[in-house]
Each structure stands twice: as structure tokens, then as C-alpha cells.
Amino acid sequence: MMQATPENGGYMIAAYVIAAVVLVTYAVSLYWRTRKL
């Protein structure tokens, strides 16, 4: 019997956002730290 595809897009968005935030934040931190702040 075919199961319906679950509605879990919210989790996907959350994960993608968190990953992007972590990566961008780290990139920014590197930029700041190398500008001798």
C-alpha cells in the first residue's frame, strides 16, 4: 500500500537555514579576526 509522502518541509527549511547561518557566521568571524579586531 502506498504511504502518503509526509509533510515535513518545515524541518528541511530549519536545517538548511541553520547550516547556512553556521557557515556564514564562521566566514564572517574569519574575516573579522583577520582584520586584526
Add this chain to the structure above:
Amino acid sequence: MPLRDELRHAWVVARKDLLVEYRSRTAIVSAVAFVILVLLVFNFSRDPTAVSSIDLAPSVLWVTLAFAATLALNRAFQLELENQALDGLLLAPVGRGAIYLGKLVANLLFVGLIELLGVPLLALFFNVPILPYAGPLAGIIALATVGFVSVGTLFSAMTVRTRVAELLLAVLLMPFMVPPLWWAALATSRLLGGRPLSEITGWLKMLAAYDIVFVFLALLLFPATVNE
């Protein structure tokens, strides 16, 4: 330096540590008191009708031993902190490997003593029969102990002069304690559950492999922790 001399020197180093410890006896008393406290906490925090002691005992045993070993390791190089004794030790015509082995043996004997006192206490408080399994249990305990004490002795040489030495040692050591601890807990639970010995040999082999690899690695790396 010939192997026989190295081993003799290692024993001299070990004996020195054990003698210093024997004269004050504070560390062993504190460690055993700690073990009793942990056992009490575990005992009073469980519901005897829900959890049988045979199920809980292996975990309790290994958590207790892990904590006790970490405490014991903190004192490993502390002896040398005072009066620049470490420099004195390093200036002596003793190979670095011998120093490590000596420290390792002293730590193993010290932790072994804690275990010798702690395991019967566990059996007593938790009403777990261990005598029928004494041999294999001793084997599991010995192998697991070598596993974490070998890495712990190496790390304590690095952490001893830092400001938060005890805490740092525990944090560094933790990932290295988990595999032997976990295999030992599994083997212990199989053993106390009355499973045949053949089921346990796999875990014993893994513990032995871990020991061989890390003792060898620690011997190789120890000079880097004390040389300039």
C-alpha cells in the same frame, strides 16, 4: 639502552610513585570513599522493582571505575610538580620510555587497588554474585583499565602544568575512555547474565587490541610531552 635496563628503571620509577603514595595514603582513601559514595547514589536513585540489579550492575561498575580512574590519574604527574621534581626525573639517566612505563605501572597498580576494593563493594551493595565469574571479570577489568590508564598517563603529562589540569584531563580523556568502557560494560553484562564465555571473547579481543595500540602509541609519543 637495553630492554632489561629500561624495565628495571621503569620499575624504579613505579616504586618511587607507589612509595610516596603509600606514605601518605590520602589518595587511595579518597578514591575508595568516592567509590562508596557513587555506589550509594546509584543504589538510592533506582527503583528496585523496576530495575534489577543484574541489569544495572555493569553500568554502575564501569561508570564508577571510569570516574575513579580519572581521579587517580590526576595525581600521576602531580608528584613531580613540586620542587621541579620532573626536571630531576628527566635529568636522571633514565629513558623516556622507562619513565612512561613506570608511571603507567604505578597508575595501574593504584587504580587496580581501587578496583580490588570497589568491585566487592559493588557486589555487596547490589547483591550481585561475582565469585563464579571472578576470573573472566578480572580479565575484563584488567584489559579495560590498561586501555584508559595508558592514554590517561600520557595526557596527564601534558595537562599537569595547566591551570585547570584536573578538568582538562577529564575532558581530553573522555572520548578515549568510551570505547573500552562500552566494550567492558557489554562484556560484563553478558558475563553476569550467565552467557557462555565464547560470547565474551570478541569483546576481550577488542579490548586487548585497543590496549596494544594505545600503549604502543603512548610509548612513542611520551617523549614529545617531556622533551624540550
Add this chain to the structure above:
Amino acid sequence: MRMLRVGRWITAIGLLLLAGVYIRALVFTPVERLQGLAQKIFYVHVPAAIWAESAMIFVGLASVFYLFLKDPRLDRFAEASAEVGSVFAAIVLTTGPIWGKPIWGTWWTWDARLTLTLFLFLLYVGYQLLRGAIAEPGARARFAAVLGICGMVLVPFIHFSVYMFRTLHPMPIVLKPSTPSLPGSMLVTWLLSVGVFTLLYVGFVTQRYALSYLREQVEVIGDVGRGTGDR
């Protein structure tokens, strides 16, 4: 400093391409029927995990070579790889539970990848704490190398432990988040993502390496200015 500029450029391109992979994964890659949209977390989670582990291997290798060659460049590289590795590990440890909750019903599962990455994260944290606790640069590099090598050697034992754990505690087979063979379009997205994460690793490590180098230079100048240096 040229290395810093190069690192910044690589990182910038990497982040741009990341946006591209995001769009491709979110919009143009088919939805997996059984798991739904949440499966797409896979395209971020797995490449991050690959680099979280690879970074540790690089830390270990650089540490081995450092103890033999005593070249400070190797120490700087190890330091950089450890920091970048911990960032990727953090991504794995946050996206993992977010993926696990809709698929397996619980936030945390002791699954192979998550457990290994947790260990790696703890190793990275320990490595950085140790470095922070030793002031003298020579001792710091040597001790960090010792820890780095031990960490690298521990990894296979962790793999084994996790494998044994899974054998003893089988995961619910209802939905398998990591399908062994991906159909065409999904495979391409995944490969592109691995490529982007590789680029980000290189860009980040290059910049972090440059940072170490610049900090050392500042210290030397500071010593000279105070008259404690020997220049």
C-alpha cells in the same frame, strides 16, 4: 597577505556556489517519496559529515609530520583544520537531529554518523582547549600533535564501536535516511554539495592558517617593540 586574500576568495566563491547548491537541492531535485522534503537535509548533512571526519584525519597526519619535521607550518595547518572541522561537526550535530525527528520520531538516535561526529566534536573541543591552555608555542605544538595523533588513531575504534552498536541495536528499518544508491538527479546534487563543502573547507582552512601566521607575526613585533625580542 596573499594567502589570506586567496582564502577569502575561495570562501566567497564557495559560499556563492553553496547558494547555488541550495537552490538546486531545494527546488530542482526530486522529493524522496517515503521521507518527504526532510530527506533533502541529506544534501547538507552528509557532505558536512564527510569533511568533519576528513578534517580530523588531516589534523592527525599534520601532527605526525610535525613531530618528525618540527615545521611550524604543519602545526598551523593542524590548528586550522581542527577549528574548521569543529564547525562542520557542529553542522552535522544540528542538522542530524532536525532530520531524525521527522524520520525516526526522536531528536537523537545513536546512529553511526551522528555518534561518530559527536566523538569528533568532543575531540576537536579537547584539542582546542589543550591548545588554549599551553602558553609556550613549542610545547603547545608538540602537545597538540600528540593529542591529534591519538584522536586520529581513535577514529577507527569509534567506527568499530558504532558498527557493533548498530548490530546489537538495529535501527528501525522503516525509513533509511542514507540510501546506498541515489538516482541520477539526486546523485548530482549530492556530488555538487560535496564539491562545495570541499571548497569551503579549503577556503576556511587557508584563512585560519593565515590568521595563525598573522598572530605570530604580531607577537614577534610586540616582542621587538617591548625589547624582549632578539631582532
